[in-house]
Amino acid sequence: MTQNHANFNEGLTIAPLTNVALCLGGMERALHRSEHLPGLVVLSGPSGYGKSTAAIYAANKYRAYRVEAKDSWNRKAFLENVLKEMGIPPASTIYAMLDQVCGQLDASGRPLIVDETDNIVARGYIETVRDIHDGCRTSILMIGEEKLPLKLKRWERVHGRILDFVLAQPADISDAQHLRKLYCTQVAIADDLLEHIQRASKGSARRICVNLERMQEEAVSRGMSEFTLPDARGLELFTGEPPKRRD
Amino acid sequence: MGLKPIDKRSPLGTREAIWAAIRRLRVFTATDLWGETNCSKDTIREYLTGLRAAGIVEYYHDTEKGATVHRLARDGGVEAPRVRRDGSEVTSGRGRENMWRTMRVLKEFSARDLAVQASTDDVQIAELEAKSYIHYLHKAGYLAITVESKPGSATTPGRVARYRFVASRYTGPKPPQVQRVKQVYDPNQRKVVWKGGSDDAE
DSSP, X not given: XXXXXXXXXXXXXXXXXXXXXXXXXXXXXXXXXXXXXXXXXXXXXXXXXXXXXXXXXXXXXXXXXXXXXXXXXXXXXXXXXXXXXXXXXXOSSHHHHHHHHHHHHHHHOOXXXXXXXXXXXXXXXHHHHHHHHHHSSOOEEEEEOTTHHHHHHTOHHHHTTEEEEEEOOOOOHHHXXXXXXXXXXXXXXXXXXXXXXXXXXXXXXXXXXXXXXXXXXXXXXXXXXXXXXXXXXXXXXXXXXXXXXXX | OOOOOGGGSOGGGSHHHHHHHXXXXXXXXXXXXHHHSSOOHHHHHHHXXXXXXXXXXXXXXXXXXXXXXXXXOOOOOSSOOOBOTTSOBOOTTHHHHHHHHHHHHHSEEOHHHHHHHHOOSSOOOOHHHHHHHHHHHHHTTSEEEEEOOBOOOSSSOOBOOEEEEOGGGOOOSSOOEEETTTEEEETTTTEEXXXXXXXXXX
């Protein structure tokens, strides 16, 4: 059985996880593209596959500006929020705000990540994202649900600027093994239990993490250094969404 | 030449103010910057030295009176470049910045979650570091506890604490700072948001 008892942060990151690597790959292709290529990248997939979490690594590595489009936003609210992310007081008109956004993206060379892009498409201002793209040499990652690529087809001028479509994948056993390395530094979680956790977590890397932490806690409190499927009998696994609360 | 703690400096007395003036003027002398900000000449000279070494600002020409005129060579945007005197980049705040960015995405997390998810190949965050930052952000009201930590016993399993980011408390992109005097300063709002008291166990 493979187990890593060393301190978890010795060069270990989430980068090898399938979706993190896919997302980072898309972002890097856009950042290093040649002059004549467009710089929009789409990351799509069913909810629960951890698209937003997968984009964290790329966001931190390239210090991306990141916004999560709310259902109620319009074009102005979107631009204001991008500017808030940049720490820039927004100008009073839409076109002046667009200039501010493009100016900062160009100067800083940092990419933009737009999460919940479906809300922008539904509200009909996705062309604003294209405006930003056309106004500077930046890379923009748009994250959305499974049908986002299909929805974007209707917006020809946006669709034509998409460099890459990245499809999020369910967390598989190799993802679970990597997460075990990252999370289980006190207790050896056995392969049979890991497989069970991976299945119960329904493709979500986040749920695998929560379950690994629970199993480790349980083992520690029982004074065990190794934890197997039979040991975990009767313990409940987390299979649903984390508690959603609104502030 | 010790700098005052950030909360004791006026907004015009910071490197951010010098940088804003540089971007406004584009071509300038150290005296120009002194006139535009409340920074001491030493502070301005030191920052200019770093910016020049980093190639962000460059020598332009001398005035008849012998003063050096600089110009902005590489504008990186609104964020003031963090450089040492030799021009190298200061990356010490990157861990906090990553954590601040990451907790808003995760929404609900443990200390280990935060450390694991916020680390990259060049910015490694230890779990203890995440724990300490979480401790102060919770004190300052940015985080709420969703699951209380509980030490394990022979009969019941222990639990790690989990936290939730309070979305309405998001003040801006700059990570709140834990100052040496055990208080939390929010650079977005430019104010101290929490002062340590006797209840602070850490």
